[in-house]
Amino acid sequence: MTVHPAERTGTEPLDAGRTVGLADAILERQRARESSARTYARSFPIVPARAQGMTIEGADGRRYLDCLSGAGTLALGHNHPVVTEALRRTLGSGAPLHVLDLATPEKDAFTDALFATLPSGFADRARVHFCGPAGTDAVEAAFKLMQTATGRRGLAAFTGAYHGMTAGALAASGGVTTKQPVPGIAADVTRLPYPYSYRCPFGVGGERGARLSSVYTERLLDDPNGGVVPPAAMILEAVQGEGGAVPAPDAWLRDMRRITSERDIPLIVDEVQTGVGRTGAFWAVEHSGIVPDAMVMSKAIGGGLPLAVLVYHEDYDGWLPGAHTGTFRGNTLAMASGTATLRHVVEEGLTDRAAVVGARMTERLNALRGALPAIGDVRGRGLMIGVELVDPEAEPDSCGARPAAPQVAVQVRAACLERGLIVELGGRYDSTVRLLPPLVITDEEAEAVLDRLADAIAAVTAPQGRGVRA
Numbered sequence: 001m002t003v004h005p006a007e008r009t010g011t012e013p014l015d016a017g018r019t020v021g022l023a024d025a026i027l028e029r030q031r032a033r034e035s036s037a038r039t040y041a042r043s044f045p046i047v048p049a050r051a052q053g054m055t056i057e058g059a060d061g062r063r064y065l066d067c068l069s070g071a072g073t074l075a076l077g078h079n080h081p082v083v084t085e086a087l088r089r090t091l092g093s094g095a096p097l098h099v100l101d102l103a104t105p106e107k108d109a110f111t112d113a114l115f116a117t118l119p120s121g122f123a124d125r126a127r128v129h130f131c132g133p134a135g136t137d138a139v140e141a142a143f144k145l146m147q148t149a150t151g152r153r154g155l156a157a158f159t160g161a162y163h164g165m166t167a168g169a170l171a172a173s174g175g176v177t178t179k180q181p182v183p184g185i186a187a188d189v190t191r192l193p194y195p196y197s198y199r200c201p202f203g204v205g206g207e208r209g210a211r212l213s214s215v216y217t218e219r220l221l222d223d224p225n226g227g228v229v230p231p232a233a234m235i236l237e238a239v240q241g242e243g244g245a246v247p248a249p250d251a252w253l254r255d256m257r258r259i260t261s262e263r264d265i266p267l268i269v270d271e272v273q274t275g276v277g278r279t280g281a282f283w284a285v286e287h288s289g290i291v292p293d294a295m296v297m298s299k300a301i302g303g304g305l306p307l308a309v310l311v312y313h314e315d316y317d318g319w320l321p322g323a324h325t326g327t328f329r330g331n332t333l334a335m336a337s338g339t340a341t342l343r344h345v346v347e348e349g350l351t352d353r354a355a356v357v358g359a360r361m362t363e364r365l366n367a368l369r370g371a372l373p374a375i376g377d378v379r380g381r382g383l384m385i386g387v388e389l390v391d392p393e394a395e396p397d398s399c400g401a402r403p404a405a406p407q408v409a410v411q412v413r414a415a416c417l418e419r420g421l422i423v424e425l426g427g428r429y430d431s432t433v434r435l436l437p438p439l440v441i442t443d444e445e446a447e448a449v450l451d452r453l454a455d456a457i458a459a460v461t462a463p464q465g466r467g468v469r470a
């Protein structure tokens with residue numbers, strides 16, 4: 001299916017069985033039968049029927065540019081030929097689809113492909129543990145591994161963090177609304193300030209704000225009356241994803257590495273969303289040159305199928321057999337699609353492509369700020385971009401940041417959908433539009449994304465000024 005990004009088919013049915021009425025009926029049944037915790041389905045009342053590359057076609061025949069990519073999962077977009085071919089080959093080979101954690105040629109090939117991508121200084125002495133197939137299980141595994149290795153219990157984690165929804169990962173995450181209804185969830189987590197320049201926890205921003213975060217972290221950990229018992233690990237994201245595409249400065253990451261090393265605190269880097277080229281380095285830690293003690297990986301490593309691993313320095317391998325087990329740790333198809341994806345990203349230089357296209361998109365978004373004052377901040381790294389929407393009439397704070405505009409953000413998301421563009425929100429007050437296109441996005445698609453986003457923001461915030469271009 002070749003689809004021009006701007007092409008829309010209105011309400012034409014896909015074929016006889018896929019009609020607007022059918023889509024409405026499916027949506028209605030979903031609303032009636034699924035839990036009230038359903039998420040994306042609320043923001044995007046569409047019924048994806050087919051997808052190729054960056055384009056999703058709904059059951060009602062409308063086409064959308066998908067800038068969510070399964071929350072950063074689809075590095076190669078939907079149904080990339082190298083992925084579908086790997087899946088067909090594996091299905092045709094008679095390989096068992098489910099093998100618990102037994103050795104298979106597919107797992108062996110995946111491990112080879114994964115280890116070939118690891119940062120230098122990490123791969124030589126790394127161990128991999130295959131986890132239950134979600135990022136959150138790999139986060140739990142990382143915590144348990146380090147708790148076992150250190151004999152300590154607590155964790156150090158950051159404001160704005162997102163690590164998943166199971167107990168430990170949720171405790172380490174920053175979002176208050178998901179934790180508040182779960183009594184006692186956040187016990188044993190020391191919350192540290194993440195360097196978020198626009199809404200700096202110290203009210204200063206920039207390099208100085210990041211430096212203060214380092215100083216505070218170091219002094220708190222050393223303060224005999226600071227109330228912090230040495231933690232089993234520190235966990236951080238090099239670029240916070242759900243937190244609103246907030247990149248940590250490289251110097252700050254190097255500070256965290258030094259601070260944790262000097263105090264024998266294992267450093268876990270959560271690369272679930274940042275991995276596989278998305279930030280313009282294969283793994284986001286590579287920008288800073290740090291070597292963590294453990295890396296948590298999921299999303300793109302499975303090429304669109306569920307897969308999650310924990311990779312860590314062999315010195316921490318003090319687990320007993322079965323210490324972190326689970327039924328679905330040997331998904332043969334995910335190993336095959338994951339291997340194909342990892343290799344393709346490397347062979348096609350898609351990491352560099354993400355850096356180049358991401359920089360261009362960020363530049364154009366920055367240029368829009370004059371015409372669209374509701375854009376308070378544009379930030380990110382590679383193809384992990386955040387556009388924070390604010391109230392331009394309100395007084396700025398000491399860093400120049402204006403209050404978040406959550407209602408406007410919701411309207412912009414809906415206006416984007418009307419224009420055939422899928423973008424999700426995140427960050428503080430859910431006011432940041434997050435762009436997570438596949439790494440294979442074409443120049444034309446990138447332009448179309450920005451045109452539609454700019455038009456949506458203009459339509460919501462300045463209806464007379466529609467059609468704004470950089």
Ligand SMILES: Cc1ncc(COP(=O)(O)O)c(C=O)c1O
Pocket residue numbers: 071133134135136137139162163164165237241242270271272273274298299
């Ligand atoms: C950085 C990070 N860690 C962990 C997770 C949890 O992954 P999953 O949703 O597969 O459990 C996510 C999901 O968005 C994430 O972005």
